[in-house]
Amino acid sequence: MANLKDIRRRIKSVNNTAQITKAMQMVAAAKMKKAQNQAIAGREYADRMNLVLTNLKANMEGLAHPYLEVRDEGKHLVLVISTDKGLCGGINTNLLKKVHKEITDEADYSTVGKKLRDQIQKAGKDLLEHYSLEDPISFADVKPIAKHLTDQYLSGTYNKVSVCFTNYISTMVQEPHVSQLLPIDPSKLAEKKDYEGVGKGKVGETNTAEALEKEYTFEPNANEVLNALLPQYVGFQVYQMIVEARASEHSARMIAMNAATDNANKLAKELKLEYNKLRQAAITAELLEITTAMKALE
Amino acid sequence: MIRLDIVTPEKKVFSDDVANVYLPTAMGEIGVLQSHTALVTPLVPGELRYDKDGKTYELAVGSGFVEAGPDSISVLTDMALTAHEIDETLAEKEQREAEEAIDKLDNNEDAEEIAQLRATISRSVAQLSLKRR
Numbered sequence: 001m002a003n004l005k006d007i008r009r010r011i012k013s014v015n016n017t018a019q020i021t022k023a024m025q026m027v028a029a030a031k032m033k034k035a036q037n038q039a040i041a042g043r044e045y046a047d048r049m050n051l052v053l054t055n056l057k058a059n060m061e062g063l064a065h066p067y068l069e070v071r072d073e074g075k076h077l078v079l080v081i082s083t084d085k086g087l088c089g090g091i092n093t094n095l096l097k098k099v100h101k102e103i104t105d106e107a108d109y110s111t112v113g114k115k116l117r118d119q120i121q122k123a124g125k126d127l128l129e130h131y132s133l134e135d136p137i138s139f140a141d142v143k144p145i146a147k148h149l150t151d152q153y154l155s156g157t158y159n160k161v162s163v164c165f166t167n168y169i170s171t172m173v174q175e176p177h178v179s180q181l182l183p184i185d186p187s188k189l190a191e192k193k194d195y196e197g198v199g200k201g202k203v204g205e206t207n208t209a210e211a212l213e214k215e216y217t218f219e220p221n222a223n224e225v226l227n228a229l230l231p232q233y234v235g236f237q238v239y240q241m242i243v244e245a246r247a248s249e250h251s252a253r254m255i256a257m258n259a260a261t262d263n264a265n266k267l268a269k270e271l272k273l274e275y276n277k278l279r280q281a282a283i284t285a286e287l288l289e290i291t292t293a294m295k296a297l298e
Numbered sequence: 299m300i301r302l303d304i305v306t307p308e309k310k311v312f313s314d315d316v317a318n319v320y321l322p323t324a325m326g327e328i329g330v331l332q333s334h335t336a337l338v339t340p341l342v343p344g345e346l347r348y349d350k351d352g353k354t355y356e357l358a359v360g361s362g363f364v365e366a367g368p369d370s371i372s373v374l375t376d377m378a379l380t381a382h383e384i385d386e387t388l389a390e391k392e393q394r395e396a397e398e399a400i401d402k403l404d405n406n407e408d409a410e411e412i413a414q415l416r417a418t419i420s421r422s423v424a425q426l427s428l429k430r431r
């Protein structure tokens with residue numbers, strides 16, 4: 001049977017754990033708010049760009065750009081966006097499962113976030129590049145990543161670039177997501193993506209009516225505008241996916257730490273009960289001894 | 299008056315009614331006034347100016363594109379900074395690094411790379427010229 005001293009020590013350590021997880025929960029909550037706002041802030045840019053792209057698409061007979069070319073030869077390049085730190089629930093495991101399920105062909109990997117980089121290396125896959133990003137993420141930080149992906153694609157080694165990330169839906173819900181970045185499917189270009197802006201707006205919708213209302217003049221011509229626009233489009237997609245993943249990470253961590261604090265408090269309560277029972281039993285036993293001794297003396 | 303919106307992926311930098319806007323585009327600087335024809339054109343790194351209440355304001359902008367309509371104009375760019383937001387040492391450093399990188403590259407083979415570095419340089423130059431005015 002556990003003695004009083006052991007239980008007292010355990011209560012103390014459980015309470016300490018609860019304090020730490022509580023602090024981590026609060027830090028994650030503050031970061032989550034910022035990351036969520038950042039994810040929402042991209043919506044305006046996405047909407048305006050989609051509007052112009054829709055119009056551009058309607059005005060051009062057959063789009064032509066290296067980013068739109070579907071090639072047969074080449075491998076698959078996958079960017080996996082995970083987290084640098086752990087203690088954020090199951091988002092990395094869920095993402096890894098999704099990667100294994102969806103990426104079935106021969107693929108090379110680049111990663112953001114240490115957690116899945118280690119997993120992918122362990123699985124014996126080829127790792128091309130690794131990036132670590134600090135909070136808060138700026139568009140300038142993401143540019144080298146977008147450049148790396150487009151360069152690899154244009155070099156001809158790869159004929160397809162996909163991005164795996166955790167899509168932020170709400171504080172409670174985050175979904176692993178695989179999205180094809182290159183080649184761009186012209187039919188999907190300018191369509192509202194489910195990761196553009198936090199959970200609002202209809203996915204797969206193009207605002208065609210509003211876009212076509214305006215009769216734009218493209219200067220110098222539609223083709224040049226498309227050439228200038230597509231790299232920015234790709235860069236923005238990568239940025240938005242990373243921002244979504246970050247919002248997911250902090251939300252998941254907050255929830256995980258909240259659960260950990262609750263569990264620690266529950267455990268502390270149970271231990272306290274056991275401790276009091278034992279203390280009570282010890283007092284009773286002592287009283288009994290004294291009374292018996294007194295009776296014996298009479 | 300014309301509505302000017304400057305939007306980056308990170309945030310909406312500016313949104314207000316202004317008298318006119320001057321933009322650095324691929325074909326040189328253009329001025330946009332009210333009732334401008336609907337126009338879409340690429341934006342190049344440089345200096346964006348607009349007049350409001352008789353005063354001229356300046357911003358250093360990066361690459362992107364401009365969508366102008368009769369009563370509104372939106373500028374989508376990867377960078378939009380006012381003079382006091384510009385970090386002079388950072389811009390200088392970026393310029394120096396890009397120039398050094400260009401020197402190492404082969405003119406014929408790495409055309410794409412060089413074009414990108416040149417874009418970085420012009421971005422830095424745009425910032426510096428505004429800051430040092």
